Amino acid sequence: xxxxxxxxxxxxxxxxxxxxxxxxxxxxxxxxxxxxxxxxxxxxxxxxxxxxxxxxxxxxxxxxxxxxxxxxxxxxxxxxxxxxxxxxxxxxxxxxxxxxxxxxxxxxxxxxxxxxxxxxxxxxxxxxxxxxxxxxxxxxxxxxxxxxxxxxxxxxxxxxxxxxxxxxxxxxxxxxxxxxxxxxxxxxxxxxxxxxxxxxxxxxxxxxxxxxxxxxxxxxxxxxxxxxxxxxxxxxxxxxxxxxxxxxxxxxxxxxxxxxxxxxxxxxxxxxxxxxxxxxxxxxxxxxxxxxxxxxxxxxxxxxxxxxxxxxxxxxxxxxxxxxxxxxxxxxxxxxxxxxxxxxxxxxxxxxxxxxxxxx
Ligand SMILES: *Cc1c(COP(=O)(O)O)cnc(C)c1O
Numbered sequence: 001x002x003x004x005x006x007x008x009x010x011x012x013x014x015x016x017x018x019x020x021x022x023x024x025x026x027x028x029x030x031x032x033x034x035x036x037x038x039x040x041x042x043x044x045x046x047x048x049x050x051x052x053x054x055x056x057x058x059x060x061x062x063x064x065x066x067x068x069x070x071x072x073x074x075x076x077x078x079x080x081x082x083x084x085x086x087x088x089x090x091x092x093x094x095x096x097x098x099x100x101x102x103x104x105x106x107x108x109x110x111x112x113x114x115x116x117x118x119x120x121x122x123x124x125x126x127x128x129x130x131x132x133x134x135x136x137x138x139x140x141x142x143x144x145x146x147x148x149x150x151x152x153x154x155x156x157x158x159x160x161x162x163x164x165x166x167x168x169x170x171x172x173x174x175x176x177x178x179x180x181x182x183x184x185x186x187x188x189x190x191x192x193x194x195x196x197x198x199x200x201x202x203x204x205x206x207x208x209x210x211x212x213x214x215x216x217x218x219x220x221x222x223x224x225x226x227x228x229x230x231x232x233x234x235x236x237x238x239x240x241x242x243x244x245x246x247x248x249x250x251x252x253x254x255x256x257x258x259x260x261x262x263x264x265x266x267x268x269x270x271x272x273x274x275x276x277x278x279x280x281x282x283x284x285x286x287x288x289x290x291x292x293x294x295x296x297x298x299x300x301x302x303x304x305x306x307x308x309x310x311x312x313x314x315x316x317x318x319x320x321x322x323x324x325x326x327x328x329x330x331x332x333x334x335x336x337x338x339x340x341x342x343x344x345x346x347x348x349x350x351x352x353x354x355x356x357x358x359x360x
Contacts, residue, residue, distance in 0.1 A: 005344035008322035009152050009297060010175070010196040013339040017256075018249040036245040041238050049245050050234065056251035060260055063184050063207055070226065071234040071244055072204040076102070076174045076193040079204060080109040082224035083170060083189075088114040088143050089215040095119045095142040097162070100127045100151035101328065102172060110146070113217075119145070126329065127154040129289035135163045144168045144188065150176035152196070153326040155299040155333065156292045161186045168212060175296050177205070178254060179338060180264035188212050197296070197337045199247035202240040254338065263338055264295075270336045270345045271295045277349050283307075283356040287331070301331035308332060311355055320348050 006013045029036050032045050039046050054069045063069060072079070083106070088094050092114040096107040098121035110116035117139065120131035138145055145164040150157040152175040161183070162169065168188030177192040184190060184207060191206035192198075198205065206226065213227040222228055222236070229236055254263055275293065278286045284300050286293065302308050308331055312324045325331040336345055 002319075004319045004321045005340070005348065006321050007334045007336065007340070007344075007348075009326070009333065009335040010193070011201050012196060012335055012337050014200070014246070015250060015253045015339045018246065018253050021249050022246060037242045039241065041235060041241050046241055049241075049248055050239070053244055053248040053251060056248065056255065057205065057207075060178065060251060060254055061182065061184060061207070066210050067184060068206075068208050068210060068213070068226075068230045070206040070208065070229050071239055071247075072191075072206055072229060073202065073240060074204065074223070075201075076172055076191070076204060077105070078224065079172075079191055079206065080106040081112075082220075082226065083144075083146065084110040084113040084116070085220040085224055086216040086226050087168070087170070087188075087212060088116075089217065090143050091141045093117065093139060093142045095139055095145045095164075095167070097121075097131060097133055097145070097147045098123060099130055099148055099156060099158075100154050102152065102174070103146070103148040106146060106148070106172065117142075122156075126287075127151060127156065128287050128292075130156050130158050130292040132160075133162050135165045138162075138164050138167055140165065140167065142167050144170050146170050146172075148172040149190075150174075150179075150294050150296055152297050152335075153329060153333075155286075155288045155294045155297045157294040157296075159291050168209075175335075175337075176294070178251075178260060178263065179267055179296055181260045194243060194247055196335075197339075198250055199243050201243070203243040203247060205247070250339075266342065267295045267336070267338065270340065270342055271298060273342075273345045273349050274298050274300070274334060274336075277352065281352070281356060283359065284352060296337055297333060297335045299325055299329065299331055299333040301325075305330065307359060310359070311352075314355065315348075315351060318351055320344075320351060 094116050098118050122129050149171045170189045173190050174192035175196045177197045189208045194203035195201035216225045315323050323332045325333045
């Protein structure tokens with residue numbers, strides 16, 4: 001069996017141990033005589049799976065009791081509409097910080113429902129940095145402030161949590177979920193699509209402070225109403241059972257690895273292998289502002305589009321796949337989520353060194 005090193009931004013690598021466990025359980029999940037793909041979402045055996053997934057989330061992220069943990073569908077993109085529908089409910093205003101395509105899409109969606117305002121943007125420098133936003137920049141009348149914590153396409157991450165005073169803070173953490181400890185109490189809601197760092201595609205996990213719930217607009221589609229989803233324990237309709245099961249296996253893997261502190265340490269090691277190499281390389285450079293660099297998504301360029309293409313082609317042939325940068329920015333990007341083993345990054349850097357020598 002030859003497994004590649006997959007640097008995809010998502011869907012992305014899953015821990016081998018979790019995949020092997022799923023393989024072992026595939027035909028007969030714990031003596032139930034069926035696979036998790038086949039079982040009723042109302043059965044006791046599935047109920048144990050979703051409850052265990054929630055409990056592991058709470059344990060690993062240290063989520064306080066006054067927060068709900070919801071398993072939702074529609075991708076992060078569906079939450080772009082759900083968030084204004086559920087929360088733009090007092091002054092009909094919200095402040096958005098625009099740090100990339102995903103934040104902008106969320107902002108544009110919110111504008112359909114009310115007075116969404118762009119507080120700051122890093123579009124002037126192709127989103128290669130995170131704007132410094134202080135409490136004074138925030139409209140105290142805003143119903144919430146919205147940020148995208150880790151910008152998957154551009155490789156930036158907030159080096160700070162914005163102080164929004166009494167205005168609730170909401171963060172899309174799709175591409176940095178469970179990559180390091182996060183103080184949930186600083187947020188009214190954090191959410192993310194699972195396909196970056198948690199599970200296969202088809203699942204969104206949303207962690208929402210309870211006092212935020214219950215004021216959705218009347219027109220809110222039932223499926224996008226967080227209160228209804230919370231009251232139904234994420235089982236209002238058929239959830240993505242298999243994906244929730246895979247999520248549970250990945251959470252168990254994280255726990256076995258020592259939790260989020262240990263995961264963070266490993267992620268820093270992996271990211272620094274690349275960032276340190278860019279410092280010494282005469283060919284490969286990071287376009288991202290140093291203090292705002294992501295641990296998960298690491299873009300790099302040679303400055304020559306033809307050479308970039310040659311690199312991607314040769315890397316693919318050598319078993320390092322999906323290194324092409326996002327179609328809107330070009331260059332290369334290595335997404336090194338939790339499941340990417342350190343050997344994958346070490347071998348990639350060795351390959352880059354060879355490529356640099358051969359193309360000097
Ligand atoms: C991938 C991604 C999205 C979009 O996720 P979907 O599940 O495809 O809707 C949104 N935000 C961020 C930060 C992402 O990385």
